[in-house]
Amino acid sequence: MKIKNIIYSLTFLAIFSCNNSTEKSDILKKGNEPLKQESKVDSQKKEIQNEQSIGNTDIDLSLIYADNQKFIIKVDRLKNGNIKYTSWSKPKTVNDKPDLELLDGIINQQGTGGGYHYIFENGDWKYIIENNLMGETFESMGLFLKLIDNNDKKLFVKLNDLTERIADKESYTKSDLIGMWWTPHYAVRKINFFENDRFKFNEGDDNFLNGNYTFSNSQVTLIFDSKQNNIVMDIGGGNDEYSYTLFGEGENFVKEWGK
Numbered sequence: 001m002k003i004k005n006i007i008y009s010l011t012f013l014a015i016f017s018c019n020n021s022t023e024k025s026d027i028l029k030k031g032n033e034p035l036k037q038e039s040k041v042d043s044q045k046k047e048i049q050n051e052q053s054i055g056n057t058d059i060d061l062s063l064i065y066a067d068n069q070k071f072i073i074k075v076d077r078l079k080n081g082n083i084k085y086t087s088w089s090k091p092k093t094v095n096d097k098p099d100l101e102l103l104d105g106i107i108n109q110q111g112t113g114g115g116y117h118y119i120f121e122n123g124d125w126k127y128i129i130e131n132n133l134m135g136e137t138f139e140s141m142g143l144f145l146k147l148i149d150n151n152d153k154k155l156f157v158k159l160n161d162l163t164e165r166i167a168d169k170e171s172y173t174k175s176d177l178i179g180m181w182w183t184p185h186y187a188v189r190k191i192n193f194f195e196n197d198r199f200k201f202n203e204g205d206d207n208f209l210n211g212n213y214t215f216s217n218s219q220v221t222l223i224f225d226s227k228q229n230n231i232v233m234d235i236g237g238g239n240d241e242y243s244y245t246l247f248g249e250g251e252n253f254v255k256e257w258g259k
Contacts (some may be wrong), residue, residue, distance in 0.1 A: 059084075064118065064129055066143045066159035073145065073159065075105065075118045075129055083107060085120045085127055102127060124150050129159075133243060133254055134182075169239045172218045176238055181246055181253035191222075191246075191253060220246065 063083070064075035072088040083105030086098045102120040109116055115133040119126060128146040139158075147155040169176075183189040190202045193213060199222060201209040211224040222231040233248035244255040 064131065064143065065162045066129075067162060068145075068157060068159050071145070071159075073129065083118065083120075085118070085129075168236050172235050172238070174215050176235060176244060177213075177215055177220060179255060181244075181255045183251075183253055 058079050059076045060079040061077040062074065063077055064073065066073050067090075070090055072090065072092070072094060074086045074094065076084050076086070078084055082103050085100070085102040085105055087100045088094060088096060089099050092099070100122075102122055104120070106119045107116055108119060110132070115131040117131070118129040120128075126146075126148040128148065130144040130146060132141050132144065134141065143159040143161050145155065145157050145159055146153065177193050178195060179193060181191045181193070188202065189204045192200045192202075194200075197212050197214070199211055199213045201211070201222070201224075203209065209224055209226065209228070211222055211226075213223065214221045218235045220233050220235060222233070224230070231249050231251060233246050233251055233253075236245045236247070238244040246253040246255070
């Protein structure tokens with residue numbers, strides 16, 4: 001009888017121990033579920049953050065950097081070739097999280113020397129940055145933001161060009177000067193610089209003036225064959241994809257980058 005009681009006791013303890021072990025295992029599994037869920041959420045957050053930061057540190061070339069009283073706008077070419085639009089509403093700065101980021105931009109060249117338009121789509125909306133190098137009036141030239149909703153123009157506002165601080169090359173050579181230059185608002189008024197230190201100045205209506213030029217650092221001096229006074233101008237721009245500029249003494253000429 002005592003032996004039977006001992007056997008029953010050992011059997012009961014074994015079953016209880018097995019059940020207790022199973023319960024502990026279930027408890028541990030259930031206890032790990034919140035940790036797994038939290039880890040999954042953290043992983044999703046990191047993926048979202050990585051997606052949001054795509055392109056922020058992957059910029060190959062800054063194409064447009066401009067602002068007005070309400071906005072700061074940048075257009076950048078990324079290393080993968082994509083064109084990106086980013087904007088901030090003031091008083092935010094470029095160091096803050098952007099209010100809008102658009103990818104897959106299209107660049108349209110507006111004729112020879114006419115400038116570039118950068119076009120982005122956001123649903124029914126089109127965001128267009130116009131960089132007009134030529135125009136009928138001075139006010140029609142420069143950078144503009146145009147917003148279009150279903151072919152209906154909602155906004156057209158001029159921007160302040162902030163790219164000048166990054167547009168100038170560190171140094172210039174004579175080869176940067178050689179070629180055709182034109183007045184932005186009056187394209188028939190041109191200067192053609194030649195390798196032999198000669199130039200031809202078309203004042204418009206085929207009224208040509210010829211002469212020699214000197215080039216030193218970034219300064220260009222036009223010495224006319226006639227008894228006119230010399231004109232001294234400075235060359236600028238030309239960094240990466242920014243057009244060259246030639247200005248001074250009331251004169252203003254441009255030359256497309258790479259030409």
